[in-house]
Amino acid sequence: MIRVQREDFDLGAEVAALTRGNHEIGGLAVFVGLVRDRVGEENLGAMTLEHYPGMTEKALARIEEEANRRWPLEASLVIHRVGRLEPGEQIVLVAAASAHRQAAFEACQFLIDWLKTKAPFWKQEETASGPKWVEARAGDDEAAKRWQAQDPDAAQ
């Protein structure tokens, strides 16, 4: 399941709903991204997340499908917030549940790594020196590349 929303999410309620009633699940891995209060040497006032409505949902659904193709998942969830977020707020939740922990851990990491390099979101940071669009990090590309042995996009 994927969701793009302005409002915050309740981590406990989300993971409880994800696993409820499915006793094939033996392991659940969850990643939550939070807004930090520092950007390099500067204090961050807030960040605003822009996205491409329509394409965002398609891209997230495709990433989730790919995770389900690669690992035997019993359940998966991606929630990404948009709009203005302040330090300490939750930005993103990805969760993967499987019979055993290895698939859950790997799928969870895959979901966030691919989301960061494929889903059309852009962050703008508010600092004392003015608003600034966040640049893509090489480390994110490297993290995503770990999974590209079977990336249908990269194979073309």
Place this chain on the structure above:
Amino acid sequence: MKLLYFAWLKVKIGVAAEEVALPPEVGTVAELLDWLEARGPGYAEALADRSALGVAVNQEYARPEEPVGPDDEVALFPPVTGG
């Protein structure tokens, strides 16, 4: 054709979306970018670094050689930074 711009491309070009009538010489993503680049300094600046430009045709990532037509929705954007 419907064009959409995101993040700093939107700022440099000055609009978030526009409808354009394509000239006959524009048949691919690369030709569309060449044509757009010549429309003004904001476009030229926004499209200067093609290697850092993301392009989606009808909400799917597209390569320079892919065809585009008058009924397509084409989005241009910088590298994504979500998560």
